[in-house]
Every structure is written in structure tokens, then in C-alpha cells.
Amino acid sequence: MRLIDREEQNIVILSPKGKIMGGPDASLLHDKLYECIEKNKKRVVIDLAGVDWMNSTGLGILISSYTTLRNHEGELKLANVTDKIRSLLTITKLVSVFESFDSVDEAVKSFK
Amino acid sequence: MKKPVIKGDTITVPSHPEYLTDVDAFLEGTLRGFGAEESVVADIAISVSELVNNAIVHGNKSIMDKKVTVTIARHNRAVVITVSDEGGGFDPTCVQSPLAEENLMKEVGRGLFIVHSLMDQVQVEPSQKGTRVTVTKEI
Numbered sequence: 001m002r003l004i005d006r007e008e009q010n011i012v013i014l015s016p017k018g019k020i021m022g023g024p025d026a027s028l029l030h031d032k033l034y035e036c037i038e039k040n041k042k043r044v045v046i047d048l049a050g051v052d053w054m055n056s057t058g059l060g061i062l063i064s065s066y067t068t069l070r071n072h073e074g075e076l077k078l079a080n081v082t083d084k085i086r087s088l089l090t091i092t093k094l095v096s097v098f099e100s101f102d103s104v105d106e107a108v109k110s111f112k
Numbered sequence: 113m114k115k116p117v118i119k120g121d122t123i124t125v126p127s128h129p130e131y132l133t134d135v136d137a138f139l140e141g142t143l144r145g146f147g148a149e150e151s152v153v154a155d156i157a158i159s160v161s162e163l164v165n166n167a168i169v170h171g172n173k174s175i176m177d178k179k180v181t182v183t184i185a186r187h188n189r190a191v192v193i194t195v196s197d198e199g200g201g202f203d204p205t206c207v208q209s210p211l212a213e214e215n216l217m218k219e220v221g222r223g224l225f226i227v228h229s230l231m232d233q234v235q236v237e238p239s240q241k242g243t244r245v246t247v248t249k250e251i
Contacts, residue, residue, distance in 0.1 A: 010149060019157075021132050021136065021161045022161065023129035024129075052154065053158055054225070055161045055162050056222035056226055057165065063118075064219050067217065084154055088158075091225075091226070091229045092226070093211050094216070097216070
């Protein structure tokens with residue numbers, strides 16, 4: 001997995017690319033998230049458009065990110081959830097946990 | 113880091129999560145050679161990554177000298193994949209439901225549930241010499 005980050009209207013947009021299957025993937029996203037929190041940037045969108053697929057480790061990373069931000073009075077939203085990932089979120093009932101949007105723009109606007 | 117060992121339809125790797133990408137590359141290459149659709153390739157790849165992760169962490173307890181072996185074969189329209197570890201075995205009936213309200217926000221514990229959801233057949237054979245999981249999926 002690779003991770004690209006940018007900012008839009010003071011909201012951090014994290015764009016993982018490739019497959020999220022474990023190993024160093026978790027620490028990559030986790031470290032970036034803590035870097036954002038330390039800079040007091042606690043409103044985050046994870047753009048999943050470039051993620052081919054993820055396994056339960058990937059779902060665990062999303063939950064960890066969600067919980068970490070909530071514990072620091074921040075917020076996490078998802079954008080561009082692919083059919084494959086939506087299917088995993090549905091069968092694991094996590095679809096009810098995450099707020100998701102069809103585009104990064106919509107996710108960013110939802111913070112206002 | 114030792115290199116993965118590939119012999120025909122089998123790949124063997126040490127117990128470290130960095131080898132997940134090697135197993136995935138081997139698996140996806142083989143499945144595309146079988147002519148499997150991309151959606152099916154992804155379902156199988158997700159499931160095998162879960163099984164290899166379980167074999168490394170829960171089976172072999174991340175002891176690098178212990179190996180994880182993945183074998184892939186095609187039988188008519190189905191693909192049969194076996195993932196074996198060298199751990200002490202486990203009781204699959206002890207796995208908690210990840211759908212229970214108290215487990216919903218846990219970061220771990222969904223692997224085998226996802227495998228059962230995505231594969232047509234799942235057979236878990238624990239023993240004192242290790243656990244062997246065989247999954248089948250029509251392509």
C-alpha cells in the first residue's frame with residue numbers, strides 16, 4: 001500500500017493506493033493519523049478510490065482510525081468506497097459505523 | 113529476509129507478514145492464468161490473505177522458522193486452495209462472532225468470518241502438527 005496525503009479547506013485527505021492486507025500497512029496509516037492529530041488536524045477523509053481491495057486488517061485500520069480520531073475529538077469520513085469494500089463493510093455490519101460519500105468533495109463539504 | 117520458495121502450484125513462506133505480498137502475487141498470477149474474473153480473483157485473494165495472516169499470527173505465533181504453505185489447484189470450474197501452518201492447532205468453534213454488538217468495534221477477529229462469506233466451501237482441519245484450511249471457489 002502507498003499513502004498520499006493532502007489538505008483541502010483545513011481537512012486532511014488520506015488516499016491509500018493498492019491493497020491493504022496487513023504488515024506495514026497499519027503503521028503507515030496510523031503514523032500519518034497521529035502526525036495529523038499532533039498538528040491539531042482532526043477532520044480526516046480517507047479516499048478509498050485507489051484501493052483495489054482490503055482484508056480484515058484493512059477494516060481494523062479503518063476502525064482504529066475512526067476510534068483514534070473520536071478519542072481526540074476528531075472525525076473520520078470515507079469517500080469513494082468501492083463495491084468490493086462496501087460489500088465487506090456490509091457483511092461485517094461496519095457499514096453502519098462509517099459515514100461515507102460518493103466523492104471527496106461531498107465528504108469535505110459534509111464537515112461544514 | 114529469506115526468499116519465498118515456489119514449486120509448481122505451491123508457495124512456502126516464513127512466518128512474517130511482509131511475505132503476504134509474495135503469496136498474493138503468486139496467487140493472483142495463477143488465478144489470472146486460470147482465466148478467473150477480477151472480482152473472483154479479489155475474493156480469493158482477500159480470503160487467502162486472511163488465512164495466511166491467521167497462520168502466521170495464530171498458528172505459527174510469528175516464529176519466523178515456522179513455515180506457511182499455500183497450494184492452489186484447479187478442479188474443473190473450481191479453484192481449491194490449501195493454507196497450512198506448523199502451529200499447535202486451534203478450535204474453530206471458539207471464534208467469537210464479529211457481528212455481536214460487543215465485538216463490532218474490535219479491530220481484529222473478522223478474518224475467518226470474511227473467508228466463510230466470500231468462499232463457496234471452507235474446511236478447517238486443526239491438529240497438533242498444525243492447522244490446514246482448504247477453501248473452494250467456483251471461477
